[in-house]
Amino acid sequence: MSKSQRLVEYLKSKGVAAELWRFPDRFTAIGRMIDSYLSGKTDADDAAVHLLFSANRWEKREAMLAALHAGQTLVVDRYAYSGAAFTAAKKVPGLDLEWCKAPDKGLPAPDAVIYLAMKPEAAALRGGYGNERYEKEEMQKEVARQFSLLADDTWHTVDAAQSIEDVEIQVRDIADSAVAACSEGPALRLLWE
Numbered sequence: 001m002s003k004s005q006r007l008v009e010y011l012k013s014k015g016v017a018a019e020l021w022r023f024p025d026r027f028t029a030i031g032r033m034i035d036s037y038l039s040g041k042t043d044a045d046d047a048a049v050h051l052l053f054s055a056n057r058w059e060k061r062e063a064m065l066a067a068l069h070a071g072q073t074l075v076v077d078r079y080a081y082s083g084a085a086f087t088a089a090k091k092v093p094g095l096d097l098e099w100c101k102a103p104d105k106g107l108p109a110p111d112a113v114i115y116l117a118m119k120p121e122a123a124a125l126r127g128g129y130g131n132e133r134y135e136k137e138e139m140q141k142e143v144a145r146q147f148s149l150l151a152d153d154t155w156h157t158v159d160a161a162q163s164i165e166d167v168e169i170q171v172r173d174i175a176d177s178a179v180a181a182c183s184e185g186p187a188l189r190l191l192w193e
């Protein structure tokens, strides 16, 4: 079970209505194009791919809002922060971090971002990288650097090199605080506005 799914199960066990979401959602028409790109079956222009990832979130916006307004807590495995960090890490002229953030402006903003930090060398040692396009140590190093530029007031870094138990305790704590803060009813914020 993924860490995100484990967090959902934990929240549910505490009586919090929670759902797991994940991006990219590879099962929509746009998601299938993204999947084909990530697996290396197709090539595509970096800007166009970036906009597909963003469109893949926009096409889910209404459903996300409906779930949020129905009182669900959404645990989202990757979101616009991954979108901005991964494309900016490619260092394509013109596609700087601000350009990368722009298409996602106005999506529902997360109440807490939990960043599981692990040195790319340690990740390589632990499980190795898979075969997808971005699963290379050099790329991951630059992605980590871009993520560090995205840290905002919702951001929480958890050291993922710790034991699974310790990581989980910290993740649960952050989620508990975010859920408690939301129950006081803050208006939904929009991303990067």
Ligand code: 2DT
Binding pocket: 023, 024, 038, 053, 054, 078, 079, 080, 082, 083, 084, 086, 087, 134
């Ligand atoms: P996983 O399915 O293993 O998480 O890999 N990505 C993700 C982007 O480049 N842009 C995005 O907007 C998102 C959500 C990160 C998915 C890969 O796709 C990258 C890793």
